[in-house]
Amino acid sequence: MTHHVPEGLPSTIRHYIDGSFVDSVGGETFEVLEPVANTVYARASAGQSADIDLAVAAATRAFTTGLWPGMQPRARARVLNRIADLVEAQDARLAELESFDSGLPITQALGQAQRAAENFRFFADLIVAQADDAYRVPGRQINYVNRKPTGVAGLITPWNTPFMLESWKLAPALASGCTVVLKPAEFTPLSASLWAGIFEEAGLPRGVFNLVNGIGEEAGDALVKHPDVPLISFTGESRTGQLIFANCAPYLKGMSMELGGKSPAIIFADADLDAALDSTLFGVFSLNGERCTAGSRILVERPVYDAFIERFAERARAIVVGDPQDPRTEVGALVHPEHFAKVMSYVELGKSEGRLLAGGGRPEHLPEGNYVAPTVFADVSADARIFQEEIFGPVVAITPFDAEEEALELANGVRYGLAAYVWTSDLTRAHNFAQSIDAGMVWLNSHNVRDLRTPFGGVKASGLGHEGGYRSIDFYTEQQAVHITLGEVHTPRFGAH
Numbered sequence: 001m002t003h004h005v006p007e008g009l010p011s012t013i014r015h016y017i018d019g020s021f022v023d024s025v026g027g028e029t030f031e032v033l034e035p036v037a038n039t040v041y042a043r044a045s046a047g048q049s050a051d052i053d054l055a056v057a058a059a060t061r062a063f064t065t066g067l068w069p070g071m072q073p074r075a076r077a078r079v080l081n082r083i084a085d086l087v088e089a090q091d092a093r094l095a096e097l098e099s100f101d102s103g104l105p106i107t108q109a110l111g112q113a114q115r116a117a118e119n120f121r122f123f124a125d126l127i128v129a130q131a132d133d134a135y136r137v138p139g140r141q142i143n144y145v146n147r148k149p150t151g152v153a154g155l156i157t158p159w160n161t162p163f164m165l166e167s168w169k170l171a172p173a174l175a176s177g178c179t180v181v182l183k184p185a186e187f188t189p190l191s192a193s194l195w196a197g198i199f200e201e202a203g204l205p206r207g208v209f210n211l212v213n214g215i216g217e218e219a220g221d222a223l224v225k226h227p228d229v230p231l232i233s234f235t236g237e238s239r240t241g242q243l244i245f246a247n248c249a250p251y252l253k254g255m256s257m258e259l260g261g262k263s264p265a266i267i268f269a270d271a272d273l274d275a276a277l278d279s280t281l282f283g284v285f286s287l288n289g290e291r292c293t294a295g296s297r298i299l300v301e302r303p304v305y306d307a308f309i310e311r312f313a314e315r316a317r318a319i320v321v322g323d324p325q326d327p328r329t330e331v332g333a334l335v336h337p338e339h340f341a342k343v344m345s346y347v348e349l350g351k352s353e354g355r356l357l358a359g360g361g362r363p364e365h366l367p368e369g370n371y372v373a374p375t376v377f378a379d380v381s382a383d384a385r386i387f388q389e390e391i392f393g394p395v396v397a398i399t400p401f402d403a404e405e406e407a408l409e410l411a412n413g414v415r416y417g418l419a420a421y422v423w424t425s426d427l428t429r430a431h432n433f434a435q436s437i438d439a440g441m442v443w444l445n446s447h448n449v450r451d452l453r454t455p456f457g458g459v460k461a462s463g464l465g466h467e468g469g470y471r472s473i474d475f476y477t478e479q480q481a482v483h484i485t486l487g488e489v490h491t492p493r494f495g496a497h
Contacts, residue, residue, distance in 0.1 A: 003036050004325035006096050013044040013189050015051055015213060016196040018058035019206035025050040030215065032189060035103035035333040035340075036323065036369045044189045047214030049222040052181070055210035056228050059152040059179040062207030069149045069177040073127040080124035080175060082202035087117040087167075094191060098163055099324040101190040103333035103370060106325050108287055116167035122452045123175035123472070130473065140487050146480040149177030150254065153476060154229040156220050156244075157192075158236045159185035159335050160290040160392075166192055169233050172472035174208065181210045181229065183220050185236075187336045189213045216240060224248060231476065234258070235292075237390070238416070238461045245464070256465040256475050258292065258457055260390040261418030263439065264411040265295035268404075269303040271423035272445070277308070279447040280396075281315055283421065285374050288331055289394035290339075292462075293419040293441070293448050297387060298398045299410050305400040309378045312398070313357035316374040321363045331394055333370040340370035343393030346386055350377045353384035354397060388414050404433065412438045418458035419448065440466065 013032065014021040028046035033039065045051075063069055068076070087094065095110035104112070134144040155169040162185060173180050184192035192211060199209050212219050224232055224247045231254045234244050238259040248255050265280045267273070283295035300308050324332030334340045347360060354377030363373045372394055380387050380397040387397045401407040411420060420439040424430050434442040440458035443449065450456070457466035467475060 003323060006100050009041055011042055013042050013193050015045050016211040017055045034100055035335055038337055044213045047212035047219030051212050052219060052222040052226060055181045055212050056152055056226050058207040059181050059210050060228055063151055063179040066205050068205050068208045077124035077128050079203050080120045083198055084117040084120040086198045086201055094163060098191045101188045102335050103324050105329045105332045107327055112161045112164040116164045119167040119171045123171040127175045141485055143483045146482050147477045150476060150478050151230045153178045153180045153231040154223045155180055155182045156234045157184050159187040162188040163191040165235055173476050176473055176476035178476050179208045181223060183212055183223050186215045256467055257463050259463045260416055261292045261462050262297060262390050262414045262416040263293055263295050263419040264297045264299055265421040266299045266407050266411055268424040269301040270425045276423040277311055283447050284396045285319060285331055285394050288334055290392050295421050296396055298396060299401050299407050302400050302402050309398055313376045316358040316376045319374045321371055321373060331374055343372055343391055346391045346395060347375050350386045353386050354378060354380040382410055382413050408436055415461040417460040418462035
């Protein structure tokens, strides 16, 4: 098949520290693959502890002696809005590079670029409108909260929608007045390198934003353990989150971790089945299935189970799998050969754990590249590995249930608790069932539609803390209580006998 390669690709991807693009101190590099032909298109600087030291030192100088932390919220908001303007102005180019680097379908990559701009606009508005708390004790005292940026924030981001998820951390960190060191995922460093030019043109002061490429065990580990980085925001798999948690503990760092998911979609017999079908197909197969909130377990009430799985499988078989740069493509290439091998191992495992209704391997018309046909397993038991473990690809497990109590037990019977989706026309059941689910986020009769004001995060193995809206500002700031006495102070007079 023909394969679109963007013009003007860099042959090297470098760090960005203190306003300049630089190589690693020791000259270390790593190869960067694109996922359609699995060919090396660039080499990226591989950050080590020495590179993290330089980036943190630059961010620390910008925080302690620079203008950014002390700027008025309106002034910071103007810079954030200029960033959003610049992202929107080049959204087509961003989407082209993101699709090439990650394998995301181009139409979905374009949506992610536009969401990145919206993230900056949202937090620009939020810091201008934000009001801090004040508490009055009439005639005696007034107490208020003084909010201060915490310092250098370490941001570690994943490869599934890299540019957008980088913006989800960068926007609130910068809005709060922090300076940052970003360590993007090693599989997808291309779009992250564009932030430097965008920030420079928008007028972000030098040293406020720093970028160090590299693998997690080297650059990421050094960033987490750096004594001058008081905050770590991480999005990625739960096992890595456990390691970061342990490595932050000796330094008592602030942590926000959005980790893995195995989110259920629960479909009751009284649901709008057409809407549920559209939503659950999109929920597990969009973004190539490489999304933490994917509804990768579908629980269907028995009276509509057979009809639902038949229609679901028929639609899954008709999904267009192909070149990520083709606007007709609905599922593109998985990000990397390592991840492709992992997903394919689950596909093979699933053939012994469920009834295969669609997919089950590589599409016949795509003999090369990291392509997996949308794969549907039915009649999957709750103890099956494909029911319990995060696959992070276009693979879904469907299970029947007979009673509401059984549905709840199935929904909650995994180690994860990120998202859940409930489909029913019974409003009372919808609310009560949603509130009983162990999940940080629940959507009723909807797919994953985000409101940026609401908390984003999970429970159990799906995360620690929440971001979104004021909760993001809370994470990147210290809240200092200031108490002022308004009347006579009545203090016990120790020693005044």
